[in-house]
Amino acid sequence: MYWLWGSVGSLDAHLTKPGWSSDVYFATGLQKEEKAAVNKRSSKVLEALQKLNIQADQAPVIAVLGSGGGLRAHIACLGVLSEMKELGLLDAVTYLAGVSGSTWALSSFYNNNGNMEGMEEELKQRYEENRWHFGENLEKAIQASKKKNYSLTDFWAYLVVSRQTRELQNSNLSSIKKHVEEGLLPYPIFAAIDGDLQPDWRTRKTRKSWFEFTPHHAGYPAIGAYVPITQFGSRFKNGKLVRSEPEGDLNYLRGLWGSAIADREEIKKFICGEYLRVTQGPEPRDILSAPRSAAGAAAYMGAPETQVDEVLLDLMMAFLKDQNDPSIKDKLQALQQVLGAERDVFGEQKYFWLIEAVQNWNEISPKEKEQFLEYLLYCFMRTKALPLGPRSRATNWIGSNITDEAMQSREFLHLVDAGLAINTPYPLVLPPAREAHLILSFDFSAGDPLETVRTTADYCQRYGIPFPQVREDQLKEWAKAPESCYILRGETGPVVMHFTLFNKNNCGDDIDTWRKKYETMKPSCFYTPELVADLLRVSRENVRINKDNILSEMRKVAGKTGNLPRMNKEDFLGYSVQNVQSSRTVEIKISNNTDIIFKEPLHYLRSGHLLVDPPPVLSPKSTISCSFVKKSSSFQGTVGMLIYQGPSVHLALLFSIPFNYALHRIKFALAIITEPVSRDLESVFDDIIQGNGSPEQKVAKYELQLPQGTLKLEHDSFIIRATMSNIHVAKMDVVVETKAV
Template sequence: MDPLQEDAYGATNSTAAGDDDDDDSPKIIIHPGISDKEKESVDNRQKRILEVLQTSGIKTGKAPVVAVLGSGGGLRAAIACQGVLGELNCAGILDLTTYLAGVSGSTWCMSSLYARDNWQSHLVEAEEELKVRLQETSWNLDTALKGIWEAADQLEDYSLTDVWQYSLVYYMTKELLGSSLSQVRAQSEKGVVPYPIFAAIDNSLLSEWKEKKSLETWFEFTPHVAGYPLPGAYVRTTHFGSKFNGGKLIKKEKEKDFAYLRALWGSALADKETTQKTILHFFLTIFEKYGIRNYLTRILFAQYESRDEPDPESDKFLTMLSLDEKEKLNILEVLHEDHLDQSFPPGEKSTILTSDSENTFTQISMGDQLYSVGSLFFPFKTWTILKPFWTWTWGSTNNFLYQHEDLKDKPLEGMESKEKLHLMDAGLAINSPYPLVLPPVRDTQLILSFDFSEGDPFETIKATAEYCNAHDIPFPEVDVAKLNREAEAPSDFYIFEGKKGPVVMHFPLFNKVNCGSREDISKMANTYRTFQLGQYSQEDVHQLLELSKANVKNNKEKIMEKIYALAKEALQSDK
């Protein structure tokens, strides 16, 4: 092993010690490496890959480890990831893939697929289902508001991730997945599909990432464990979110389902102010659609006017309502006349069921459907639901390392003092999960990087090169100046190779091969924005799928050539 790898990761090519007992035992694993179950799953996958290679006439004693990476990018990334995986499957490349790792929007696609049994054999059906689902009005306001209210009312770790789950993620993907990571173990362990890795980062360590690209910032989820891959601290996936103290289980919580996890993996893509405005704009758009925007705005303004002391954070929220002075005066006039219930549009009516200083419950009748708001969303005194906006709290969960003694003299020392973790979108660090497939324990030899990012199509690989350089991690040399020159009109394929580290093949989503001119590339990027609140037409979805597939179709021979070359190199090294 290269000593630089060993220094950077503090790990060797061994699996985590002593974790081969009951897969659902409440155990904390403090050791570098991968779990025994992941090793078993990957071994079974490699056996299948060897069979495929032999069928193709490639003789080798060891299959190369190929990792497919999907970047973030909201619904654009989710759709494009679906297209890429479908075409990789048609080309026979997915059969040669060991790992599938994703960040943010790509995890929306991945979780939807892994919720299916043996999904690799059903990608055509999954694509057709996606086209239909995104056209249906399957998002339900009552379901969203009820979900947010119940999370705020019942969950000790309620945060903006719960709001994000039922608002933007549910609205954009049109589905709430009830299955969990532990339920997809069987197909992973049998090796019938690539082993999945889902990326997040620890928000409390984000400042360290910005200063020195800290290894410990990254947090991963697999079907078997969740935790910090570098230097190695995990909990069983089934016990992620449960309460531990000193390594012992204190309170078992229900396993987090995909609906919540995909909100965690795809949360807070932008800075605080941008994301606040996006969430608020979403709700105001929905409220206006259902004819209740004015009513809820007035409830909000009444709350602010009744404050005993100024609250700068609340003032920021009120400012984001974008009310001018005339609108504020009109609202005050209505409030003083006590005509709140007259703020509904003609033909709609409200009925105040209960009213007191702590709880106001209002039902709004529109046609045959009844919507419950008020205490369900904006109670007068109990601002539980809105509290995370003021504190900007995301991804709250019990810290499984709390009071754990084995962290002394380790890179994560200090984590044992924190009762809560705050996890969020890994795109805030690097918008692609390179750090999760680069550790030597995973032995990745070829990375197929599909970049669905908004903006610079090379930002992920430049950021990864910088990260690797900071920690002496083997990675191909990247000509930053050349990539900057081509950023506005990139090609559809780039290959980066070095004497050490994996070979990287990089595929920008919008490029001069599948789009055309620089103007056409810009037009496509504008059509498929990250925060796309409007509904894509069927033509839009079809076009995006085809654009993403083209990057595979046009380069499948190059990909296969490299996989075959790596397999033959392995055969030579065995002799």
Template sequence: MTDKPQQAAFTTKSRPGKQNERSDISVHFGISEEEKVAVQNRGKKVLMALQKLGINTKKGPVVSVLVSGGGLRAAIACQGVLTELSHLGILDMVTYIAGVSGSTWCMASLYTQSDDGWKDLWKAECELQRRLRENSWDFFIALNKLCKAAERDDYSLTDFWSHSFVYYLTKELMDFRLSHVKHQSVMGTVPYPIFATISQELKIGEKKNLKAWFEFTPDWAGYSTLGYSEPGAYVSTPHCGSKFEGGKLIKQEPERDFSYLRALCGSALADKDIVVQYIKDFFKKFMDLESMQRSVLIAEPDGINLKDILEELFNLMATFQTDGDCLPSLAKLQHTMSGDKNFDEAAAYVTKLTELLSRTDKDEQRQLFHELLIKTWKKDLMEKSHISSYLNFLWKTICCLLSWTWGTTNNFLYKAEDIEDKHLTGGQNLHLMDAGLAINSAYPLVLPPVRNSDIILSFDFSEGDPFMTITETENYCKSCNIPFPPVDKDRLKQDADAPWDCYVFEGEKGPVVMHFPLFNRVNCGSAGIIKEKWKTYETFRFRDYSDDEVIQLLKDSKLNVNKNKDRILAKISELSKATS
């Protein structure tokens, strides 16, 4: 017996599907009219691929490929999977590719390819290997990009993550935008892409809120349809990030590029302490850059040296975020400020803050630190500086670290009259995060009634429980009254340490799900080797993979496809007959 669906996230005063007069915002069930055209045209390509294999049918099934999160491991494994699916002719039968977290790093790169590039994904795989092997990452390019990003009102730690962590690991920056894929997708020459995130506003505490899923496609971005009773709310993809009020466009902002979208989808926030340490280490690289020290970039007019003060402030905010002892950092900061008349007020406030710290809770401490930042930052220092853009980047990053601000974007539903849920319309901004914090696979975006997949090929690169995405999706579907095949949890629990390479779940209703754990008995051989593989390819590995490690990971991921080619094609053929 299924649980009762949750209260509607979107209660509209207008008929679902009706768009406002500008057609920038839409509230509708299921997929948009633009996506319907893309899917219809893709269906023609799918039909041709089926006929090449001797599968005679008038209509092919909707095949969705899900690629999970998992950092750089997921990005490389995703490339291996898609290359092998392409090589075997199966990718031509796929309608949707939906990615979460690290897999979107691969997806973004592939969707910059031309149609010819999609015909031979081996070239994209070779290019990935070349980038990783040659370490094509440039510190000064990252710095320049960060200074430019900090000019935006919605600068957040996602921008920092994009041009430091994601760029450092993938060795790639992209100015290409998701809306640029629209031509390919509407013609049906490529599978329709779905990039998954979640909204921080709707993810309350540790509860994986059912309403929190936020998708990006070439046509629309927004909150997906939830269950059979709640429509989704969307903004046209080129306008995602622009300012809206009351459903009307107030100020158009440039569409964010793929580099930012990859950071947004893959912000890897599951382990906050590790993330803070990484940001701290990278920030120090910027501060200690040798060429900066030889120039007057840090040494400001009148002998004022901001380097030590900024660095101590950053260390203080990092310590606060990781629940460390802030008193030593405050003492160092006060010592650094003492004797400098420009910071007399801030130094005096440090004394007061030190006395109050032990008598306040976390939220109150954050307010005290915020006031300290206000008293420390001097506008005239920026005006005198020859490197105001650099100082602005440093300062904004410190402020974002204190508030732990990620994925800031303008809320397109701000004061929207057709939406009664105040969680959605009350704030000018919304904050988007890594969907790995939800299910780590984009099942909710391809299941009925959103996209009505007939078969889901789920390639799971998640570290830890190889069946977590399956069991959590089953729970999600029960809560939303969505059909999902039965899951034998006892069997999955027995197989957790050494899973097989493919599991098929099917029932009387809902899609057929084929689940492929990355490391398994077939490509590894034993539980011991599987365990060693996870140590080698751990999610929070911040050093480069060797060329041999990249090649082996590609080989393992491809084997999961190759060994199960006949099972996949047999199931697609069976479902094709059912839809003929």
């Protein structure tokens, strides 16, 4: 559950661009790898929409979200993805995001390159054949126990989550990026939250609680602090990588993402029960006074921890592979030596029983050896591997960019299941992280299926994030007998389609019966192929019966491309500026009231960086927005140029927002470029500023002395008007109009 450890100093002097190094870095807006993947995906989305008879000039951002819910969510989410794929809907999706059990499904989906063919039969076979290799999973747990940042999460991942899903995924998150970068699959986001910030979440719904994993990075989107995903778990100091650790596999991450039920004592009880089922069924035998009940098991494991050497784990592994392995006796003798110094903690009676077993190993019957294995399992439950990993404190974890002691003063990050905050990853597809236009949220939660909507609406209201308003009395009424889908929309922000797993459309009056049949803590050994098939059926049915509704909402958002409902930019920019301690932001809005298509935007920055990307196309009768901001560690302002290219002429917008308003004024300029923009953009910028462009080039400049000013520039067929202001943030509001004949 740990990302960074060691004394980490200020990052302010070590900001790096994503993908350029292995250091910790700050990034506002989408990172370049994700941006490139989403751009590639946009063309695939447009193709998919066309196949669905939906016309769009610009691809809307459609996100599919899966909630938590353990194994129930895992299976149901796979059913949803399978049905969406079959109906051609999944190809129109830009983002897939999940919490807890849904992350298990998403990792399976991406690990299989998005191929859902035969998924249902393969899934049922896993549970019919009780397909799970205890020895292989135990070996992975043993390997993990040798790492310095080993914790209960490793144990939970390899010996519980893998057993629940009947799946061992040895690949890692970065390995799935090929199909994502080519735009063949939606961009995946796996959610977690910072466990140490949970009190802040409960009291204030603080945004910095949320943590995300993608095939490219891991970090806090609200504060823009990230590491490359390949370095998650490595050691950093002063923002620099000082010791690289191998990237963890998907098994470990699935354990981290799906740890909502991972209360320490509950995990111990659950693991103990699972181990006993592995060897003997639901009731334990009497082994050296070992407890028979779950409560007894918890009491036993609450005893003082013994300092058992790793040889115990090696012994278990050897025993499971071959009870007649001649090296077992040597390992037993090594274990005897290790425990000899701790016999007062371990117990005299048990210690002498171990000595007797070592001396008479070759004469012990197979049944007695089996009992001995069970005893070793109990010992394993009590070794030093079980406690949560260390969480000592150090200074300046993030550094001076984040004025928050909790974020600065920790040696370790304590990441847990995001379902402990909101059981659906809405915050990761809403501003300031991203901005989806249509959200398909599939709820697989236990209990109230509208709770995630309620919590998200509260979260968004606190921060001024556009989200459909919901009434409490309405949510309570819906929860009594939920429909399969609710369509929520507001004046701005995304349209939300919220799907409930068990509803009156697919379960009739037996909703409670279905919920009890698929309880969150239900062990996988009780999942029959029939139970799996039924759960897949109802989850697929929710998509199928709402296909027309989904297509209708896709058609609506596609028809608004270029003028899609968006978050108020002042709120968004104000939030971003506050969190990266940057000012000198410039927001540009362009309204195209002509019939000309401007596209392929280019930008040049002498200082500062891009905050909100310019859309790839400025369509006729549409409005777009983008923004730029100064670098947080720089004593320079924001200076640069944005160009939109037309068929024969190109629009250039120049801006200079100084660092020190006392010494310099804000400056803007407009230019119409008639020659191809193929030269170095820095030279284009300098030529416009210095008046060295071609005779056909038209330029208008303005130095802002009052809070607001205007510019006007004419071409043969159109007029450009710009209003500049410095109220709250520097703005350039540009309108391109057809010239009156």
